[in-house]
Amino acid sequence: MNPACTTPRRLAALVIAFGIAAPALAQSANADTAQLERRLEQSVRMIEALTTRIEQLEKQLAVTTTKPAAVAAAPAPAASAPRDVTARLDEVEKTVGQLTSSSSRDLRDSGLPLHGFADVGLHASHNPPPGRRDGFAIGSLDFYLTPELGPNVRTLVELNFGVSGNGETEADLERAQIGYVFSDQLTLWLGRFHSPFGYWNMAFHHGAQIQPSVGRPRMLDFEDDGGIMPVHTTGVWGTGSVRMSGGRIVYHLYAGNGTRIANGALDPNPGGDDNGNKVVGFGLGYRFGGALDGLSAGINGLRQTVVAYDAADQALSRTRLVMLGAYAAYDNDGWEAMGEAYRFRNADMSGGSGTHGSSAGYVHVGHTVGERWVPYYRFEKASLDQADNYFLAQANGRSYTRHVLGLRYNADPRAAVKLELNRTRDEGVARALDELRLQYAVSF
């Protein structure tokens, strides 16, 4: 299309052909070496002539591209730019321009940006709790859309489909957030979003393929899976980052509907608050650059009053939840290492039991071996005060330790197979639970 591009290709083809042909000629026993030398010199001269011609064409193209008005107003002299060459160059430029502007072809994306994750797998356990089913199972199908409705308006909608233990399909509107980007330093989101605390909850969530292991740390399980932390919030969230000399500071400030506890599980109240007690939280992190690229660390905290209800929807207790956390993560050079720690100072607002301290945390380490294999190990531990109404009212609000050993195989940049063994010791349960989990996860 562009003479400046095609001519070098012809030249390259000529040179390669010449490179192949010349040795063949020389190898012939009857070849006339003098004639060969003449041909070689002719070829070199031809290359030189073509090179000169390319330079001339490139100069002409540059002139017509940078000063089209001047060219139109005052045609170049015939000696330096023949009329037919100028016309051909104009035609080529016009064609290229038309192709580019008319197609604006995007090889990566066409139409509404729709992405997603899906996973399937196998689950087997030893000493399972009552009601636990083993065998093959569908994991989840997670769609998310990221339409940009203008230079400053962003939208993120995530819809997750899963299958319950009794085989029923469940759909959750995981995220529905609409934001306005004022600058790199401030984006304001409104809607339902992943609570911006810690590392795992922000980085992986329902993205099974990008998640380093089969399952999440138990303390960070989703609310409807028995998680003990409010990992979703419906409200307003301001976030942004500021560049520093050695990296970037990232901040989060948010407020939203408070969480309640019903039927032994957290409910983030996405459809409206059960009372006037709002959650407020913050996060402050630092992403290192340069030699420490891939390293990040931060702190976070939240505060809210949580009411626990019984089956008849009668309030059982009120607890002021205060959670502080810290994290560090390194994702570079084949390493995938992260750790989070949380400290709770929860005050009993409905009884006289006072303030209770609890803690939870995990450390996860994985390393890529031979490009595709990633063995990993994770240790989790939660020490939760059972006199604290916040944990007492939750079915999974017990102390535990868990060891996770796994192997991930990246079959493709968008597909991973993970095999994982874990052992969980639950406080108050006599025997440890051993599990084997296999997961095949993709992103699209």
Next chain:
Amino acid sequence: MRKLLTLLRSLAVAALIGAALPAWSGDVYVIANLPLELTPEEVKEVFLGEVQFAGALKLQPVDNAGAQPDFVAKVLKMSSTKYSASWTKKAFRDGLNAPPLKATDAEVLGFVKANPGAIGYVSSPPAGVHVVGKF
């Protein structure tokens, strides 16, 4: 002896030109519609979605399929696979979309010329746009 010299000479010419071709095609020119002054680290942040604005101007990075391997290796200092994976994570976490992917230098030039906030990269010296840097 003369035949051997001829053979060596032929091979030398072919090898020299063959060696020159990859170097000729490996340069990457980062270009922008406006005269932006960006360090390599800032160019990296733009293409990884960390920076979206230059003042009030919304930046529009655009990828070039033909020059992408050289660009991600020389400027972003990562593999194409990791670059793609980083955008999978970025889109999921922050709701951002990866830069549009154009097929050729000409398409990237057309895009950059047509959009004030556009920033892209090409494999040959461009005309009519601002060169942020050569790598």
